[in-house]
Amino acid sequence: MSDQDLVVSTVREILAGHEPTQLTPDRRWDAELWADLAEAGLTGVGLPEEAGGSGGELADAVAVVATLAAGAGAVPVAEQLLVAAPAVLAAGLELPPVDQPLSVSVAGAVRVEDGRLTGTATDVAWAGVVHWLAVVAAGPDGDVLALVDVSGLEATHAANLAGEPRGSYVLDGVPAQVGPLPADLRARYALARAVQLSAAAETVLAWTVQYAGERVQFGRPLAKFQGIQMQLAQMAGEVTAVTALVDAAVQRLDRGEPVELAAAAAKVRAGAAVDVVARQAHQVHGAIGFTQEHRLHHLTKRMWSWRDEAGNELTWARVLGAAVAGEDPWPVLTGLV
Amino acid sequence: MPSTLTLAPAPPSEAAEAVRLEVREFLAAELAAGSFTTHVDTWLSGVDPDFSRKLGERGWLGMTWPKEYGGHERTAMERYAVTEELLAAGAPVAAHWIADRQSGPNLLRYGTEAQRKDILPRIAAGECFFVIGMSEPDSGSDLASIRTRAVRNADGDWVVNGAKVWTSNAHHSHYAITLVRTAPLDTAHRHAGMSQLLVDLSTPGITINPIRILDGGHHFNEVVFDDVVIPGDMLLGEEGAGWHQVTAELAFERSGPERFLSTFPLVAEFARRASSPAELATLGRLSARLLALRQLSLRIAAALDRGELPDIPAALVKDVGTTFEADVVEAIREVVDVPASLDSPDPLGRALAEAQLHAPGYTLRGGTNEILRGIVARGLGLR
Ligand SMILES: Cc1cc2nc3c(=O)[nH]c(=O)nc-3n(C[C@H](O)[C@H](O)[C@H](O)COP(=O)(O)OP(=O)(O)OC[C@H]3O[C@@H](n4cnc5c(N)ncnc54)[C@H](O)[C@@H]3O)c2cc1C
Numbered sequence: 175m176s177d178q179d180l181v182v183s184t185v186r187e188i189l190a191g192h193e194p195t196q197l198t199p200d201r202r203w204d205a206e207l208w209a210d211l212a213e214a215g216l217t218g219v220g221l222p223e224e225a226g227g228s229g230g231e232l233a234d235a236v237a238v239v240a241t242l243a244a245g246a247g248a249v250p251v252a253e254q255l256l257v258a259a260p261a262v263l264a265a266g267l268e269l270p271p272v273d274q275p276l277s278v279s280v281a282g283a284v285r286v287e288d289g290r291l292t293g294t295a296t297d298v299a300w301a302g303v304v305h306w307l308a309v310v311a312a313g314p315d316g317d318v319l320a321l322v323d324v325s326g327l328e329a330t331h332a333a334n335l336a337g338e339p340r341g342s343y344v345l346d347g348v349p350a351q352v353g354p355l356p357a358d359l360r361a362r363y364a365l366a367r368a369v370q371l372s373a374a375a376e377t378v379l380a381w382t383v384q385y386a387g388e389r390v391q392f393g394r395p396l397a398k399f400q401g402i403q404m405q406l407a408q409m410a411g412e413v414t415a416v417t418a419l420v421d422a423a424v425q426r427l428d429r430g431e432p433v434e435l436a437a438a439a440a441k442v443r444a445g446a447a448v449d450v451v452a453r454q455a456h457q458v459h460g461a462i463g464f465t466q467e468h469r470l471h472h473l474t475k476r477m478w479s480w481r482d483e484a485g486n487e488l489t490w491a492r493v494l495g496a497a498v499a500g501e502d503p504w505p506v507l508t509g510l511v
Numbered sequence: 512m513p514s515t516l517t518l519a520p521a522p523p524s525e526a527a528e529a530v531r532l533e534v535r536e537f538l539a540a541e542l543a544a545g546s547f548t549t550h551v552d553t554w555l556s557g558v559d560p561d562f563s564r565k566l567g568e569r570g571w572l573g574m575t576w577p578k579e580y581g582g583h584e585r586t587a588m589e590r591y592a593v594t595e596e597l598l599a600a601g602a603p604v605a606a607h608w609i610a611d612r613q614s615g616p617n618l619l620r621y622g623t624e625a626q627r628k629d630i631l632p633r634i635a636a637g638e639c640f641f642v643i644g645m646s647e648p649d650s651g652s653d654l655a656s657i658r659t660r661a662v663r664n665a666d667g668d669w670v671v672n673g674a675k676v677w678t679s680n681a682h683h684s685h686y687a688i689t690l691v692r693t694a695p696l697d698t699a700h701r702h703a704g705m706s707q708l709l710v711d712l713s714t715p716g717i718t719i720n721p722i723r724i725l726d727g728g729h730h731f732n733e734v735v736f737d738d739v740v741i742p743g744d745m746l747l748g749e750e751g752a753g754w755h756q757v758t759a760e761l762a763f764e765r766s767g768p769e770r771f772l773s774t775f776p777l778v779a780e781f782a783r784r785a786s787s788p789a790e791l792a793t794l795g796r797l798s799a800r801l802l803a804l805r806q807l808s809l810r811i812a813a814a815l816d817r818g819e820l821p822d823i824p825a826a827l828v829k830d831v832g833t834t835f836e837a838d839v840v841e842a843i844r845e846v847v848d849v850p851a852s853l854d855s856p857d858p859l860g861r862a863l864a865e866a867q868l869h870a871p872g873y874t875l876r877g878g879t880n881e882i883l884r885g886i887v888a889r890g891l892g893l894r
Pocket residue numbers: 555642643644645646647650651652653676677678679871872873875876877878879880881882
């Protein structure tokens with residue numbers, strides 16, 4: 175077994191004890207799942223041991239995030255492992271203990287002056303749940319990264335389609351550590367969501383194939399109808415395209431090459447697949463898939479939200495398009511992933 | 512995802528990047544010298560034997576084949592880089608395309624030593640061109656229903672009667688690998704009794720009739736066989752194994768960059784003027800789709816280098832890729848108001864016209880997308 179297989183099987187074992195549940199304002203995350211993951215050291219994977227992490231490679235962290243996404247784990251692991259913690263380290267700030275959840279805010283209007291934050295951080299993933307927040311803030315000489323303890327702050331109650339908290343914090347002169355803003359923060363955030371989308375789409379395809387093989391109508395499993403086969407094959411095409419591009423973007427990040435455009439492409443492609451995959455999964459599942467009793471909604475609702483978060487297809491397509499536009503687009507494209 | 516559909520990532524290849532730059536340099540010089548002009552879908556319609564010969568001289572045909580047959584023993588990744596550069600530039604590659612892509616590999620696998628020695632070096636030199644003789648008037652997707660038949664005569668030669676159709680570029684080519692019935696149809700075993708013949712297209716009794724496609728171009732043909740005598744030693748592979756050989760050949764045919772780059776010259780023309788937010792967004796969306804396809808196609812090239820035959824992912828890439836090729840036209844039309852016309856003073860109008868008039872073919876040739884999705888469904892374990 176490779177390191178990654180080991181990581182994946184450990185995460186799966188832990189997930190097996192935590193059925194995904196519908197998140198509500200009273201149950202905004204899966205604190206027990208987080209505690210189990212933290213105890214196993216999985217909330218520090220891919221972060222250096224000397225900074226308090228558990229060590230391991232980026233690929234291991236991606237494997238943790240993908241496995242949790244596939245299992246609809248309601249914990250801020252993608253934000254912590256792939257976005258906020260690497261940014262905190264890149265900014266030369268002190269990484270908080272990895273068992274205390276850390277998220278990231280790239281939206282809103284926050285100013286920093288004399289080490290204190292003022293303004294509102296919006297669209298904060300897991301607002302009200304996390305202990306720490308890495309915030310993009312405007313300093314006197316441009317944007318910086320600020321790390322702030324939000325454990326004592328109130329967050330507004332806003333949620334995405336799956337009930338994952340996406341509220342705001344009002345910061346009123348809160349003290350923060352401040353460092354230079356890592357250039358690839360937004361791209362990493364987009365790539366993290368793309369990793370989650372890819373894993374969720376793969377799982378939705380697998381569930382749908384399985385369901386089509388079990389559900390019998392007209393005396394045959396649905397899978398035997400050519401119309402259903404066409405739908406599933408089209409879903410498979412989308413999923414395979416997404417996983418290949420997301421993998422390639424992750425590998426580029428792993429090689430330490432500039433990742434902004436590869437992440438842009440991965441987020442656009444993953445977001446674009448959501449409609450086909452989620453729509454056809456629901457169509458094949460029929461009415462049972464339209465209920466909270468069936469597992470399908472845990473992933474389709476997340477996919478509908480994750481495609482919007484960290485920059486939707488439109489936002490990143492413009493970034494990518496602006497880079498590709500010009501006299502000779504081909505060398506740009508071949509050099510990009 | 513089922514293992515039939517997953518592919519390991521393609522490791523970066525320095526050799527491929529090196530040859531890519533050589534091809535770019537060559538293409539820039541050829542373009543500057545006016546030896547070709549860029550067009551859409553040139554692997555169907557860009558026939559230029561001189562250009563093919565130049566590629567042969569540079570060692571860019573038969574790249575992966577053994578040296579003893581005129582090949583260059585390079586990797587599938589290197590060949591991938593060469594072919595995608597040629598396609599992206601809209602270079603005239605149709606003359607040699609089929610021979611280099613599938614007939615040569617088919618000969619390598621199933622040909623006799625004499626056939627290989629005679630033919631492969633000429634393909635690699637860009638001097639010998641092949642066509643695919645599979646489809647017939649009454650046999651398209653249901654290829655096993657073909658009726659062209661070959662019967663052995665007293666000398667041991669084959670006497671062929673019947674007709675092939677949609678035979679791209681038969682009028683420019685030397686050989687057709689022709690799928691024929693060598694035993695009568697047994698309805699209980701429809702895939703038995705077929706064989707592949709290496710047919711020299713100059714053999715008496717063969718008539719090649721042009722069929723014009725939507726833009727008026729002559730690429731398609733009907734190839735009629737009237738008591739055509741093919742030497743007995745021109746059987747390719749095993750008698751009766753035609754179906755198996757054809758299926759393997761199609762798997763090779765399906766995964767290359769020509770399955771998503773046929774309309775790239777249109778994308779490039781659009782990229783040259785994209786500047787409004789809507790245009791940039793469209794260019795970005797198209798780029799993301801293209802990049803994903805490219806990763807898939809690269810992974811298949813890497814799998815071929817590992818000696819695998821990833822036939823199911825290849826079908827999937829072709830389905831997703833050819834859908835993309837056709838979608839390009841609609842996506843660009845949504846954000847620019849340039850009428851498509853082959854006579855347009857605007858290069859974008861001309862590229863749109865070429866891409867539109869060729870579009871119905873992308874999702875038909877080499878097995879329709881409905882048939883491909885059936886193959887993917889099999890890979891998903893549904894049938
Ligand atoms: C540009 C181009 C180049 C070509 N070049 C060559 C060549 O060089 N040599 C050669 O031999 N052939 C060539 N072909 C032919 C090509 O292989 C056939 O067009 C293809 O196999 C489909 O056959 P058909 O056109 O007879 O359509 P049909 O098989 O009659 O199909 C018509 C429609 O019905 C659908 N259909 C058929 N069967 C099923 C099914 N079981 N389930 C669901 N839907 C189904 C098809 O998907 C399609 O949409 C070329 C075609 C094109 C367009």
